[in-house]
Amino acid sequence: MIYNDTCPICAREVAQYKRLTARHDLDIAYEGLSEGDLERYGLSERDAARRLHVMKDGQRLDGVDAFAAIWERMPGFRWLARVVRLPLIAPLARLLYDHVAAPALFALHRRRERLGKLTRRG
Template structure:
């Protein structure tokens, strides 16, 4: 991989941070050109922090991807995760995994984010 992959994630979300930290450790160990940006860098992506907090975003090959496509791009940039990028692209799994992330996981994590913001 010659081009950089950038990941924009919600660093205030414990679940998101845990998962992204695992990817970051693996990327560092493997010497992969993957950069991890936090919500306060959303404006550099042309997003508000609120937009960025709604789902994962990945910049790759000059495009900003969101949701499951962002995960698939990240996984495809990491040798040990490429199998998951391929599997979630299969015609039967793709709509299922996209639906689970888009309509279940992302909204739940975003609502938890809003609750944390109200308390903080």
């Protein structure tokens, strides 16, 4: 999973996934955008900050598809993966994530970046 580890909301959610991964000995690796070489995934730092990404079987999944790929492996979340893949739910979930949740979180990320630059200068 490639996620925005500088986002407090994203980091909190992924921390829950990491606990489940450890508790159930799941083979899932996590890489925050500030931690690794994103180019090997075909991502810039900006792309990685815009949405969640998962590498599965050599293919990069983004957004809702990435969440579903993670949820299907985690006890307690498998039902959610099935729900967001339902024919009527999938387009709505993608619409909400792509046009509401992801842009809002990215806007907060950009704001934190700007404030951080101002603080370092001041």
